[in-house]
Amino acid sequence: MEDALFTLSQVADDLQTHRRRIARRWVRAVRQQTHIRTPGKEGMRQLLVQLPRLLSELCSTLRGEDLARAAARASRGARAYATDRWRQGYLIDELYLELNLLRRCTQSRVREFFACSGMRDHQIAAHDVVDDFFGKLIHSAIWQLQSQQSRRTTDALVQQKRVRDRLRVAAQAAGLGIFEWDIARDTAVWENERMYEITGQPIRKGPLSGNAFFDRLVHSNDARRIREAFSHAASTGEPLRETLVIKKVDSGEPRTVEISGQLTSAEAGSSVIIGTLADVTVRAHADATLRKANERKDVLLATLAHELRNPLAPVRTAAQLIKESGSTAQELRWIREVIERQTSHLSHLIDDLLDVSRISTGKIQLHLEVFDIRDAIRRALEITAPAAALKHHRVDFIGDDCAGAYVRGDLTRITQVMSNLLDNAIKYTTVDGHVRVTMLCNAGIASICVEDNGIGMDSELIPALFEVFEQAAPSGQGEAAGLGIGLAVARSLVQMHGGTVFAESDGPGSGSRFTVQLPLSDPPTCATKTDHVASEKDGRTLRVLVVDDNQDAATSLAIILSDMEVRTAFTGREAVEVAHAFRPQAVILDLGLPDLSGYEVARQIRAFGGSYRTCLIALTGYGQPEDRQRTREAGFDHHLVKPASPDSILSILAKI
CATH class of the missing domain: 1.10.287.130 (Signal transduction histidine kinase, dimerisation/phosphotransfer (DHp) domain)
Structure with missing residues (x-):
């Protein structure tokens, strides 16, 4: 027994002495092995670092030193070696071949030792110890490599599941249905419930195959195009993105959807497309x-x-x-x-x-009062009378004797609505036509119908007539065109008064009927006259300053006011100078001047003071409520919008 231990110790000493030779043989053998990837510089360094440690543990085993501890150290070394090789992407067979080559190089040196020493005793025991050591070493290394690979696989699967869960949640939040379609086998997998919601397919019946999807859901106008798009994506691998119309399975409701997909790697003989389905009906509309x-x-x-x-x-x-x-x-x-x-x-x-x-923009304001709806109708008839006379129309009003037809609203705006409807009736009725206005009061509602025997309308066009910029198509009978905004304005104004307006026609050539319905109101407590009577001139000569950078506008207005004492100015500074010397009783002032604004001119004129107060009249192209508010705040007495009628200007001046 002691002789065997002595011999094995000598073998261990020899291996330690010739470890460099063993290392060179091992490296050369590894490089010559075609089944092992050629180690790089870093790989060779790891080989040479690991070898002394492994040989040291082998020598400890040969000397019989604390075998359990030596085996544990060898196992740790093997695992460390396997970890290094795992980081380099080695496979199990490559690791086994590399360690087996080390075993063979070590056994070769053991044989050389016994051959050179002439000793034959205990040679088999030495080889057995070396084989047993490397067997355990290889087993530990392979176990470590398998553990590393299993851990990586498990981590990848967990990460993949986490990614899939996040994608599923994101798709659900975005309203996307997820599907997978094997084109060759015509089988489908629907990943989430959203696919069933979009298509209307009952969940209990499972997903539709691709062909069933095309046959049962896709509109006939889109079916061929979508099939070709899927075939192209399957044959080329290019992304698929198409918009189409489907009919839901459960309700038959048409929906516009967007389908996106991508060809993925699949088994031989099959083409699998994974994609999403989104309901884009609202966006399409x-x-x-x-x-x-x-x-x-x-x-x-x-x-x-x-x-x-x-x-x-x-x-x-x-x-x-x-x-x-x-x-x-x-x-x-x-x-x-x-x-x-x-x-x-x-x-x-x-x-x-x-x-x-x-x-x-919601900036229109109604000046509410209680008035007789017949007043609005009469005013509208007066406004449109010249146009009706030109085309020799007979215009009748039936309902003038209707008592108690009071509404609460804006008389001017309701007059605008009625004149708009009358203007349309006259416009789309040929010469010598007939326009009739009838009014009925029943159940708290005043119904005013404007009826003509004109060109009529196609029933399909009626719903769009009250949209902005919509108008009936020309009939070729020479009727006047329009901007297509009058009926839209009329509908909005009627709705602001709590009423409704609708159109009817028996078809082209059969005339049209437009009916306005407004809620009736209690009569006013006392009647007041709304007509304004302008005061007459008292014979005095009025001093008027006209200020406008448009010289034609200023001069023409001065001519109209020629029976008064008139001066003109074309810039802001000129207006201030003339006003200082002329002391006008009225200033008709444009706001958009090239140097000073009309507001600044008004402020400087107000600063003159004196024994009289100048009447400031703003004459501008801006007529929004906020524009009128600004002129009031600037000290103007009146606000006229261009082009203002001479009568309105004379009416204001007559009161001064």
């Missing part, structure tokens, strides 16, 4: 609405240009006739009437546009 609004805007701009050119053409012609000499009094009267009619038409167009802006 909003996009369609925006496109339609944009189209209506383009139509509006074209129509507005046309409508503005129409009145400008006769105004220009009238100006040319005035320029030419020799016009008779009758011709001059006709010219004046042309200019008045066309400028009135331009003002009407601008007022309609401003009303749309005020209503859309």
Whole structure:
């Protein structure tokens, strides 16, 4: 026994002495082995670092020193070695071959020892110890490598599950349905309940296959396109993104959806697409609405240009006739009437546009009072009478004897609504036509119907007539065009009064009926006259200063006021100088001047003081409520919007 221990100790000493030779053989053998990836510089360094430690544990085992402790140290060394190789991406067979080569190199040196020493006793025992040591060493290293790989696999699976859970939660929060479709086998997996909600497929029946999805859900107009898109994505691997219309399984309700997908790696003979399904019906409807609004805007701009050119053409012609000499009094009267009619038409167009802006921004204000609805109808009939006379229309009002037809509202705005409906009836009724206004009061509701025997309407177009910039298509019968905003304004104003307005027609050529319904109100406690009687002139000459940077506007207004003492100014500073010397009793002042604003001019004129107070009249193109509020705060007495009628200006001056 002692001889064996002595011999094994000598073997251990020899291995320690020749460990460099063993290392060189091992490295050379590893490099020559084709089944092991060639170690880099770092890999070779780890080989040489690990070898002395492993040989040291082997020598301790040969010497019989504390075998349990030596085995534990060897096991730790093997695990450390395996960990290093795992970090380099080694496989189990590569690790085994590398350690087995070390065993063979070590056994080769043991044989050389016994051959050189001439000793034969205990050689088998030495080889057995070496084999047993490396067997345990290889087992520990492989166990460690397997543990590392299992841990990595487990971590990857856990991470993958965490990612899938997060994606599922994110998809659910975004309203996305997740699906997987094997095209070759035509089998599908629906990952979440949202797929069933979007498609209307009952959960108990399971997911639809791809072909069933196309056949049962996809609209026929989209089916072929979507099939081709899926085939293209499956054959090329390119991402899939398509928008289509489906019919829900449970209700048949049409929905617009967006489908996205990507081809993934699959088994041989199969093509699997993983994707999402999103219900984009609301977005699609909003996009369609925006496109339609944009189209209506383009139509509006074209129509507005046309409508503005129409009145400008006769105004220009009238100006040319005035320029030419020799016009008779009758011709001059006709010219004046042309200019008045066309400028009135331009003002009407601008007022309609401003009303749309005020209503859309919620800035329109109603001046509420209790009045007889028949007053609004009579005023509207008076406003539209000239247009009806031009086309030889017969206009009847039935209901003038209706008693107690009081409403609470804005008389001017209700008059605007009725005149708008009458204007449309006249516009779309041919020459010698008939327009009838009827009024009925029943169950606390006043119903006013404007009926004509004109071109009529297609029933499909009626719901869109009250939208902004919508109008009936031309019939080719020469009716006047419009901006398509009058009915939208009328509907908004009626709704602000708590009423409704709707249209009816028996079809093209059968005339139209527009009915306004307003809630009735109790009669006022006392009747008051609303007509305003302007005061007459007292014969005194009024001093008036007209200020406008548009010299034509200022001069033409001065001519209208020629029976008064009038001065003109075209800049703010000039206006202040003239006012200081002229001491006007009234100043008609444009707000947008090139140097000083009209507000600053008003402030400086107010600062003059004196024994009289100058009446300041703002004449501007801005007519919003906030504009009127600002002129009041600046000290103006009146606010007129361009183009102001001469009568309104004369009415104000007559009161001074």
